[in-house]
Amino acid sequence: MSDGDFSLMHDPTLPPVVMPACPIEKKLKGQKALVTGASSGIGKGIAIGLGHAGADVVVNYVSGTSDAEAVVEEIMRCGGGKSYAHRCDVSDEDDVRQMFDRMRREFGTVDILVNNAGLQQDAPFEEMTLAQWNKVINVNLTGQFLCAREVVREFKRRGAQPAVTCSAGKIICISSVHDVIPWAGHVNYAASKGGVAMMMKSLAQEVAPWRIRVNAISPGAVRTPINMQAWSTMEAYTELMRLVPYKRIGEVDDIARAAVWLASDDSDYITGATIYVDGGMTLYPGFETGG
Numbered sequence: 379m380s381d382g383d384f385s386l387m388h389d390p391t392l393p394p395v396v397m398p399a400c401p402i403e404k405k406l407k408g409q410k411a412l413v414t415g416a417s418s419g420i421g422k423g424i425a426i427g428l429g430h431a432g433a434d435v436v437v438n439y440v441s442g443t444s445d446a447e448a449v450v451e452e453i454m455r456c457g458g459g460k461s462y463a464h465r466c467d468v469s470d471e472d473d474v475r476q477m478f479d480r481m482r483r484e485f486g487t488v489d490i491l492v493n494n495a496g497l498q499q500d501a502p503f504e505e506m507t508l509a510q511w512n513k514v515i516n517v518n519l520t521g522q523f524l525c526a527r528e529v530v531r532e533f534k535r536r537g538a539q540p541a542v543t544c545s546a547g548k549i550i551c552i553s554s555v556h557d558v559i560p561w562a563g564h565v566n567y568a569a570s571k572g573g574v575a576m577m578m579k580s581l582a583q584e585v586a587p588w589r590i591r592v593n594a595i596s597p598g599a600v601r602t603p604i605n606m607q608a609w610s611t612m613e614a615y616t617e618l619m620r621l622v623p624y625k626r627i628g629e630v631d632d633i634a635r636a637a638v639w640l641a642s643d644d645s646d647y648i649t650g651a652t653i654y655v656d657g658g659m660t661l662y663p664g665f666e667t668g669g
């Protein structure tokens with residue numbers, strides 16, 4: 379590479395790039411948020427980010443109670459708001475209903491839903507079982523539908539509360555660059571994220587007249603357990619950087635900041651949008667040279 383030293387492809391075995399602390403400005407003070415799949419990875423980062431910004435946060439998880447409790451502690455330590463962990467399978471309709479019933483009892487209402495829970499079950503297409511297909515669609519897409527349906531009901535029931543926030547509610551769907559980038563060997567996952575993208579836009583159009591905002595964040599390669607094989611060795615990391623024009627892996631804080639902004643009144647006129655937080659992964663990196 380010319381034009382200065384851009385050899386910033388840091389060694390993946392070193393600690394993550396240090397990001398400045400989450401905003402201490404309490405932009406979300408008084409707001410009640412629920413983050414699904416928040417005991418680890420991107421969901422954990424978002425839950426803590428919303429807490430730092432002053433929101434009261436429900437930390438949803440499906441396994442790993444002590445991890446979820448640690449997220450709750452961090453939120454209460456830094457945000458000063460309220461928080462509790464709630465175990466629930468987002469693909470189970472009754473479970474989801476009960477989770478929101480409890481949130482209304484404990485926090486009074488919901489202002490922000492972050493639909494984050496998601497998983498991968500990869501297989502070559504001809505070997506993919508119906509169970510693998512269904513599991514990924516049920517959690518990644520149907521789970522987002524069930525949670526969004528519950529909050530839309532609550533947002534419409536409660537209406538706007540101008541003293542707290544401009545809109546009558548915000549939904550942030552965590553999608554993936556694979557809502558536009560095809561992904562061989564991961565057909566169930568890519569199909570689920572493509573579904574999330576159109577669910578998000580169609581819902582945004584439907585509920586905008588009620589002043590409900592629905593947006594998506596599509597992360598690229600972010601340093602979490604879900605893709606550890608892609609960054610945990612120097613060889614894998616070097617290969618990954620061929621797909622990332624910005625030449626560093628994403629950190630959960632990169633996603634958390636975008637989520638705090640989308641949840642705040644700073645983005646009040648934005649609905650139906652997808653923000654790609656991906657270091658340029660969707661910029662056809664193969665065309666950096668040639669073409």
Ligand code: BGC
Nearest residue numbers: 554555556598599604605608
């Ligand atoms: C996947 C990761 C992958 C990234 C970029 C994400 O949606 O969950 O496993 O590294 O997309 O390909």
